[in-house]
Amino acid sequence: MEEKVAIIGIFITDNAAASKVNDLLHEFSDCIIGRMGIPYREKSMNIISIIVSADPGRISALSGRLGRIEGITSKAMQAQVRPGPSPR
Secondary structure, X not given: OOOEEEEEXXXXXXXXXXXXXXXXXXXXXXXXXXXXXXXXXXXXXXEEEEEEXXXXXXXXXXXXXXXXXXXXXXEEEEEEOOOOOOOO
């Protein structure tokens, strides 16, 4: 299957959900190439953005499992990976 790069945005509005999100992200750590987390205390939420590189099924699996965690909202956006120059 063709590899994709995706950005997944996560809003955590229930602090009890944070550990569930972190456990799930750890489970998918093999395809996560970057992560940024920002506590937005004024709005009582945490915001996480992750960049993943995997086949579309794996990205959908992560996104779907995130969507089943109460107290968060998430959205994924995928891009097709274009072949690049070979490393030297």
